Amino acid sequence: MKQINDFSPTENDILHIRKKLQAYNARHFEIAEELNSIISFVDDEDELIGGIVCTIVG
Numbered sequence: 190m191k192q193i194n195d196f197s198p199t200e201n202d203i204l205h206i207r208k209k210l211q212a213y214n215a216r217h218f219e220i221a222e223e224l225n226s227i228i229s230f231v232d233d234e235d236e237l238i239g240g241i242v243c244t245i246v247g
Contacts, residue, residue, distance in 0.1 A: 226243050229241075
């Protein structure tokens with residue numbers, strides 16, 4: 190096994206990993222709901238400068 194760090198993934202790279210995770214989770218967990226969450230960072234003028242978007246499933 191090897192680790193690959195890619196700081197410029199394509200949309201296909203992201204979708205491929207997301208589909209693999211969803212397939213694994215569907216086999217091992219009952220998915221009753223999905224909770225969307227964000228962590229965002231704004232500057233002193235309340236301008237968005239970065240963030241993380243995630244979906245919690247299960």
